[in-house]
Amino acid sequence: MRIDLVESGDEVPHFAVGAAREGANAVLSLPPVLHGEAVGTLNLYSRSGPFDDDDEQAGRVPAAQVAIAVAWSEQLVASRELVDQAQRDADDAAEVSLATGLLAERERCTVSQAEGIIQGAARRQEQSLASIARRILAEHHRPV
DSSP: OEEEHHHHTTTSHHHHHHHHHTTOOEEEEEOOEETTEEOOOEEEEESSSOOOHHHHHHHHHHHHHHHHHHHTOHHHHHHHHHHHHHHHHHHHHHHHHHHHHHHHHHHTOOHHHHHHHHHHHHHHHTOOHHHHHHHHHHHHHSOO
């Protein structure tokens, strides 16, 4: 994104005033992209005039370097692992919920009783609730 604050300052008035106070009259904002994913923003400021296509092309080099640095940052890696684990937990919970409903229907019992059956099976077989749920779901989808 290129913004000429002299020409377009009315579109971003608060930013334009602060930038002008610091001597900036144009902004070039480039997304550092790694594996097709924007991992941040690199903002470049000009005191001499608006940015052009050549400036944008030249700015892609440091943006690529920023993408690599950000990708290797511990915080990003840790946050991605946290998001991945949260997604796995949500998927497991959905499978357990679905299996509980199927088991309650099949065994003609309450949802609480079906939950107890799944929990008991998990304890006896030393498996997770999700693995028991996956077995129930697989049995349900198996051709008769």
